[in-house]
Amino acid sequence: MPAATARSRTCTRCEQPKSPEEFYPYSHGWCCDCYRAKALDRYHRLKPAAKRREGKAQTRTEKPCSDCKKTKPIEDFARNRAHRDGRDNLCKPCQKTRRQARAAEARAEMAGCGR
Incomplete structure (x- = not known):
């Protein structure tokens, strides 16, 4: 793993040193890529559950x-x-x-x- 320089931060999720511009202000130490990947993963996990709820509402x-x-x-x-x-x-x-x-x-x- 490359060492972090004075003008870089290390992402706490992927542990890669990145420039400060690659972090959201309140991302809890995660870089933008990791933050977006987590949000996308959560979206795809919850999407099937929403479809199940819609199906139940129609059958009752x-x-x-x-x-x-x-x-x-x-x-x-x-x-x-x-x-x-x-x-x-x-x-x-x-x-x-x-x-x-x-x-x-x-x-x-x-x-x-x-x-």
């Missing part, structure tokens, strides 16, 4: 609500990409009830502030 027709515990058609649940099946855990009527309760709580709290 019913789902239980975590609040009222009733099994309802999938259309009664709001879309939510953060969930595995692409739908929220609460049905729309239960969400509305919770939202209204929170709003009433906030109004009561504001009324107590002397406004």
